[in-house]
Amino acid sequence: MxxxxxxxxxxxxxxxxxxxxxxxxxxxxxxxxxxxxxxxxxxxxxxxxxxxxxxxxxxxxxxxxxxxxxxxxxEPAGSSALYERRIGDNHHHIVCTECSAVRDVDCVVGHAPCLTPSDAGGFTVHTAEVNFWGVCPDCQSALNQKSAD
Amino acid sequence: MxxxxxxxxxxxxxxxxxxxxxxxxxxxxxxxxxxxxxxxxxxxxxxxxxxxxxxxxxxxxxxxxxxxxxxxxxEPAGSSALYERRIGDNHHHIVCTECSAVRDVDCVVGHAPCLTPSDAGGFTVHTAEVNFWGVCPDCQSALNQKSAD
DNA sequence: CAGTTGTTTTGAATAACTCAAGACAACTTG
DNA sequence: CAAGTTGTCTTGAGTTATTCAAAACAACTG
Known part of the structure; x- marks a missing residue:
């Protein structure tokens, strides 16, 4: 295979x-x-x-x-560089603040106002990057279990 | 002073x-x-x-x-950790891909759809981070000069 | 199949950052 | 205002991710 x-x-x-x-x-x-x-x-x-x-x-x-x-x-803050094959679509990522797990997040199609900053201060903007930080399902379970003790 | x-x-x-x-x-x-x-x-x-x-x-x-x-x-990709005093407002940053200069970018107030991903895959999202990449005015001038030679 | 170009191996070096222990200074209490 | 306690700073070393360089090697070209 x-x-x-x-x-x-x-x-x-x-x-x-x-x-x-x-x-x-x-x-x-x-x-x-x-x-x-x-x-x-x-x-x-x-x-x-x-x-x-x-x-x-x-x-x-x-x-x-x-x-x-x-x-x-x-290159999420706090992690070493990560690589992925999914390219060409500008999807984003969500990183777990507990275990550093990364998951793809699709961008809301045709709905990317954050990609055009209100004032770029004279910069020519080429790309925009969006990263989310949160807690993954596994770590949520673990945290709930801990607080339940 | x-x-x-x-x-x-x-x-x-x-x-x-x-x-x-x-x-x-x-x-x-x-x-x-x-x-x-x-x-x-x-x-x-x-x-x-x-x-x-x-x-x-x-x-x-x-x-x-x-x-x-x-x-x-x-912690922009490719740079070491940077620090700033401006806190409390969630503004973003634009980084020059040529010289790594960083500049603040105000978030469009009340207009942050990117902060709510379409599908977080079960993650509990805490914060969203937006980074822009582009060329600063100085480097633009430098690049223009170079191509004019 | 031989040659050229580019890739991989091997080995070492760098940069950003962290950890640990003792010396020391800042705030609190009398 | 002096002494104690708590937490901070200094000093020194160590770790990790990443990069650089040179020689050995393999992939595509003709």
């Missing part, structure tokens, strides 16, 4: 004008399974299939794929 | 239930003059008036003041 996807991933890489290498396919595959992963998590995910890989290689691949537009890099 | 402000800053600290110390007053004063400064910049700003200060002391003061609610800590 991996192989099927791998061919598609290889095509994706080729279309982006990148050489197809094992580490790159592995990283893409890992991020397909576990989005919002940091470099170390990706490294851990690709290690079984690529025993000779190093963390630095993962950093290199992530940087290359991000530059090529295949990955999106997000 | 500093002394006048210092008394006010001391009061601010006292009102927040914090002990009034020279490093704290100096840090508050520095951030009044140069907002959106990182720890190192603050350190450089307070060093003349407090020759014996260390960077760690600044980190400690910044953390204490942030916890007390006197400072707001912002």
């Amino acid at each position: 991996e192989t099927v996807t791998d061919a598609a991933l290889a095509d994706t890489l080729r279309e982006a004008g990148l050489k197809v290498t094992e580490p790159r396919v592995a990283v893409l595959s890992a991020l397909t399974d576990i989005p919002h992963s940091d470099a170390d998590t990706v490294f851990g995910a690709v290690l079984p299939s690529l025993p000779g890989t190093s963390l630095q290689a993962v950093y290199g691949v992530l940087a290359a794929l991000t530059t090529a537009g295949l990955l999106r890099k997000i | 500093e002394t006048v402000t210092d008394a006010a800053l001391a009061d601010t600290l006292r009102e927040a239930g914090l002990k009034v110390t020279e490093p704290r007053v100096a840090v508050l004063s520095a951030l009044t003059d140069i907002p959106h400064s990182d720890a190192d910049t603050v350190f450089g700003a307070v060093l003349p008036s407090l020759p014996g200060t260390s960077l760690q002391a600044v980190y400690g003061v910044l953390a204490a003041l942030t916890t007390a609610g006197l400072l707001r800590k912002i």
Whole structure:
């Protein structure tokens, strides 16, 4: 089942004008399974299939794929850099303040007034980023349990 | 002129239930003059008036003041943590992608639909954060000049 | 299949930040 | 106004995420 996807991933890489290498396919595959992963998590995910890989290689691949537009890099305050394959739509993220879990949040379509600041102070605005902070369901349960004791 | 402000800053600290110390007053004063400064910049700003200060002391003061609610800590992707005194209003920031300069952006009052995500996926949303990315006037000029050559 | 270009490996270095223990100063109480 | 207590600052070292550089290596081109 991996192989099927791998061919598609290889095509994706080729279309982006990148050489197809094992580490790159592995990283893409890992991020397909576990989005919002940091470099170390990706490294851990690709290690079984690529025993000779190093963390630095993962950093290199992530940087290359991000530059090529295949990955999106997000850097929530307090966390290390996370990567995801979902690109092209400007969706947002919600981060759990308890466990740092990240989840995608769709932007309300055709309804993005925050993307145009009232006064940009002479800046030319290129992109807008929205991050939400809250508590994920799991941590809510945990907190409720604790307060119930 | 500093002394006048210092008394006010001391009061601010006292009102927040914090002990009034020279490093704290100096840090508050520095951030009044140069907002959106990182720890190192603050350190450089307070060093003349407090020759014996260390960077760690600044980190400690910044953390204490942030916890007390006197400072707001912002962590734009790619930059180190920045601090500002403007708190209480949830204004946003625009960061220059060229020089990392930061500027405040007022939120459109009573007009914050982005603060309520369409689907929070079970998360309890506490706060929303909006960051803009663009090019500051200075860097625009620099870029225009370059392309005109 | 050989060559070129670009990628990965290996090793080390950097920067931002944190932790811990003792010295010290600020507010409180008598 | 002096002494005590509490909390802050100083000093020093350590951690983590990330980046840099050079040599070994593999992928696409013709």
